[in-house]
Amino acid sequence: MVYVRETTQGSAAIPVTEQRWRQRSGARDFGRALFRAAPGRIGGCIILGLIVIALLAPIVAPYSPVKIDIPNRLTGPSAHHLFGTDDIGRDVFSRVLSGSRISLRVGLVSVSIALAIGVTLGMIAGFYGGIVDLIVMRVVDIMLAFPGFLLALAIVAMLGPSLTNAMIAVGIGGASGFARLVRGSVLSVKEKDYVTAAHVIGATNGRIMSKAVLPNVLAPIVVLATLEFPVAILAAASLSFLGLGAQPPSPEWGSMLVSGRTYITTAPWLINFPGLAIFITVLGFNLFGNAVRDAMDPRLRQR
């Protein structure tokens, strides 16, 4: 957490060049800490690989992910169809490749929604305190009374099954965690001298929140956001698996698994490749998230 504070706090007193140098060295320290241990490197590589696959999927995929080819249905993995074909002859390899685009988008959109709602709520609750804080935090408590992804399930039940709604639901479900975290950090930051100083020079509340408070509570938010990424991907895939997220013929991994499970005895590749894809993706983000958390913690960084 010291990393961000060093670069933003008290910046007025430091000459611009030195400030830049400090920022660069802070970022370099962070980068070094992030990729020093194997988990950070492996996680980073997996994510990079995923992004490349997602970008290149339409070019490198040998077939269209939705092209039906009934004569070649349920053929096992071969040179023609690396991961085999599904019940209506679609190429599983091409589908898994283009599924990566959906998964990354799901993670990005869900976490952004959670961030937008959670950070705003937490900021308002922590900054204004009093009755506002009380009301916001009781709402958060109620949201946290729904175990795991049950809240997302309830929201998607209301909005109706679709991938967009699943992303919204997962985002809202994850917001309470951010709200709690941000509120706690804001409570400690708002007592600092530079916030008082900003009040004294007559800055508006909105300006203080965005210019003085937010940059100094950013570090824990970044950590939680990276850790929330795999959770969101997994939750959305689960919703799709239950038929409440992506709808056919979308090559979403969770929905591929559920349509493949009918053929578990005869065509296990229909569940194994999408399952493996989810596993590797979530693993990559988990490894990376843990590395970000450790790198952000200066006590761990110095070791």
Add this chain to the structure above:
Amino acid sequence: MAVYIARRLLLLLPVWFGVLTLVFLMRVLVPGDPVDIMFFGQQTNPEVRATIRHELGLDRPLYVQYGKYIWGVVHGDLGTSITTQRPVVTEIKSRYPNTVVLTLASLTVAVSIGLMAGILAAVYKDSLIDTVSMVLSLGGLSMPGFWLGLLLIYIFAVNLHWFPVLGSMSPKGLILPSVTLGVIASAVLARIVRSSMLEVLREDYIRTARAKGIKESTVIIQHAWKNALIPVVTIIGLQFGALLSGAFIIEYVFAWHGVGELAVQALQKRDFPLIQGIILVVATTYVLVNLLVDVLYAAIDPRIAYQ
């Protein structure tokens, strides 16, 4: 202690009331006409619709509906399922015990694996055991439950024929679903146990015990692990929530006839009274389990109740 429990209960009431309100609002906030949704947007006779509307009380003002809903819940009436036309309470009652059995079995699996792996990893820190158990834990954390379930079905039921494939409510049929849920939950637990154990092992009283010449195994069993358990209890409570929501997916995968499977069916048919009922019951269970965990926590660590 009694004061502590009473205070916790009092704090819980507004939260539970909030949950109740949110569950009530579910149907109100649904975009579109609820009667339309029941018929999946098919054309229906306006008279039939008006009758249904009246029967469900949808023609009344919102506060009347809310009051009626709360009155019903307090008296154990959660409405009538649209698909089966049976009381929601009856539907849930027939499924609830199965979910409890599955959750408790999974919890047993999770706690046994999690404790063992976590303690071993901490005691043999930086050894091969530590690395392997932490890698496995990360793997478990990244594992989609539905894939693990299907893999276990494929290996142990389809190929090895050790277990029934689907829909068996026998004790044998319980093994695969509870292992699936339990293994995944144990991943988080193992990490927490490990770090809690490492912290305890640094305490003065452990050093004293070792200095007295007590055997290392006695130090671990008699002195360390009971203290390491304190923070773990809270995590077990949270994990119970993960197990409850995980049960929705795993019951669906294994055709285990619990409330989770019922919920998925209700969700697919958009049977709102049933969905609302199940969500309310599961959330209430979770809230109560967390209360129990808090009490347990205070019982293990008397310092808590006096704070």
